[in-house]
Amino acid sequence: MLKVDNINVYYDNIHAIKNLSFEVMDGEIVTLIGANGAGKSTTLKTISGLLRTKTGGIQFMGEELKSTAPHKIVAKGLVQVPEGRRMFQNLTVEENLEMGAFTMPPNEIPDLKDDIFRRFPRLSERRKQVAGTLSGGEQQMLAMGRALMSRPKLLMLDEPSMGLAPLLVDQVFGIIAEMHSSGVTILLVEQNASMALAVADRGYVLETGKIVLSGSGKELRESDQVKKAYLGG
Amino acid sequence: MSTLSLIIKQIINALQLGSIFALIALGYSMVYGIIRLLNFAHCDIIMVGAYISWYFMTNFANMPYLAVAAAIFGCTLLGVAIEKVAYTPLRGSPRISLLITAIGVSYLLENTAQLWLGAAAKSVPPFFKVTTLSFMGLSVSTTSVVTIAVVTVSMTALTLLVQKTKMGRAMRAVSEDSQTAQLMGTNINATISFTFAIGSALAGIGSVLYCCAYNQASPTMGSMLGLKAFVAAVLGGIGSIPGAIVGGFVIGLTEVFVSSIGLSTWKDAVVFLILIIVLLVKPTGLLGKQVNEKV
Numbered sequence: 297m298l299k300v301d302n303i304n305v306y307y308d309n310i311h312a313i314k315n316l317s318f319e320v321m322d323g324e325i326v327t328l329i330g331a332n333g334a335g336k337s338t339t340l341k342t343i344s345g346l347l348r349t350k351t352g353g354i355q356f357m358g359e360e361l362k363s364t365a366p367h368k369i370v371a372k373g374l375v376q377v378p379e380g381r382r383m384f385q386n387l388t389v390e391e392n393l394e395m396g397a398f399t400m401p402p403n404e405i406p407d408l409k410d411d412i413f414r415r416f417p418r419l420s421e422r423r424k425q426v427a428g429t430l431s432g433g434e435q436q437m438l439a440m441g442r443a444l445m446s447r448p449k450l451l452m453l454d455e456p457s458m459g460l461a462p463l464l465v466d467q468v469f470g471i472i473a474e475m476h477s478s479g480v481t482i483l484l485v486e487q488n489a490s491m492a493l494a495v496a497d498r499g500y501v502l503e504t505g506k507i508v509l510s511g512s513g514k515e516l517r518e519s520d521q522v523k524k525a526y527l528g529g
Numbered sequence: 530m531s532t533l534s535l536i537i538k539q540i541i542n543a544l545q546l547g548s549i550f551a552l553i554a555l556g557y558s559m560v561y562g563i564i565r566l567l568n569f570a571h572c573d574i575i576m577v578g579a580y581i582s583w584y585f586m587t588n589f590a591n592m593p594y595l596a597v598a599a600a601i602f603g604c605t606l607l608g609v610a611i612e613k614v615a616y617t618p619l620r621g622s623p624r625i626s627l628l629i630t631a632i633g634v635s636y637l638l639e640n641t642a643q644l645w646l647g648a649a650a651k652s653v654p655p656f657f658k659v660t661t662l663s664f665m666g667l668s669v670s671t672t673s674v675v676t677i678a679v680v681t682v683s684m685t686a687l688t689l690l691v692q693k694t695k696m697g698r699a700m701r702a703v704s705e706d707s708q709t710a711q712l713m714g715t716n717i718n719a720t721i722s723f724t725f726a727i728g729s730a731l732a733g734i735g736s737v738l739y740c741c742a743y744n745q746a747s748p749t750m751g752s753m754l755g756l757k758a759f760v761a762a763v764l765g766g767i768g769s770i771p772g773a774i775v776g777g778f779v780i781g782l783t784e785v786f787v788s789s790i791g792l793s794t795w796k797d798a799v800v801f802l803i804l805i806i807v808l809l810v811k812p813t814g815l816l817g818k819q820v821n822e823k824v
Contacts, residue, residue, distance in 0.1 A: 344712055346711065366711040367711060370714035378708070382712075384701070384709070386818075399713075442713070
């Protein structure tokens, strides 16, 4: 479904992503794990078109995205929930959801909104509140709800568990599993490797812009290298 | 004339002047809100609008609507053209480069006008026959009434646009976090151009109202008007639409008040004194928000 083929991304002179290739198949949950600064978010930003690769290509459902504008990539069904949730703090919950449906025909928006409010009753209670007043957990729900408003085919989640209490982390991973079972393919970027590998079909380990290891979720969880570096022994 | 009616008359004058400032301040504030640029060329767009009014009113005096439409349309087109030619290529450059470019565009417009049309002011024929309306012992000129009415309608329309439409939502989202807005599928270039178009159209309306009040166009007319509108935008909180409106009226009131107590030569100084005080005491302005810089 998504094929990242030998990309190289630079921040000015810093070579952030080096010859990176990986693939996500239809219906999978794939995770990219790695430490801070390994290039996980950079990879997602490049796929979304916010950054550009110097080489190689990025194919989504057979189409080349290398030089497609970010808003057109969203319209194709490849949607990202950015790191740190990035709510529009001054917009209401409802307006944030409407922003998520920016690429959708206006007549479908009420149904999409109802669907999100059914999934996240908490957001429904707060629909007229500005997003800046929500708690961290509620903001993460809104971030995921907002992304679902565009009926994504592939959802890329950047560190959805970041900064959340353990109970909320479980809840977030529950929502990811639920989205997946409703037919959304998922590319999950996480520092919380144990949680990510537990839900993922396959995973890739990223270190300083390169993939150093790949395999099924189970294989990676049992690998000594991963255990030592990411699972705390 | 009784003291009360004098005061009311001055308040109407202040509203008229303030509403022109507010209209222009909105252009500064909207553009600042969306790309963090103090668009110093904005004041010269008003100047171009005034010259368009002059041209059409001189040559087609019996069609004032044509002049109004041409001024607004011309300003809109010019604003978007400046954004495309001068600012878009600098997207992602340091903000100081954009600022210097804006000042450059401002000089370019002023000097082109001066070279082409001469430094002397041109007299713009009146758009409509100005009469004085008398109401309960008060006399108010139709220009004041028209100005206040036009600005009220424009601001209401702008508020509805920004608060209730999809494009308005996109404008607010881009101004808050342009990267995330792109991840929602917003076309950021279209949104920025649209913002420039709206800001410049308001400048076009402002230029027509200015011509109604002062009946002249000159190459440097925009600079003082623009500076004061800029002070209004900063006073209200730059980036904030209600702030620009409030700031515009406060500056208008201040000018009229200072003039009416016999210190009219001091009115510009007082306006800039306000700027200094705002920057010292409350740099975010009356209605501005403390923005946390993203890391």
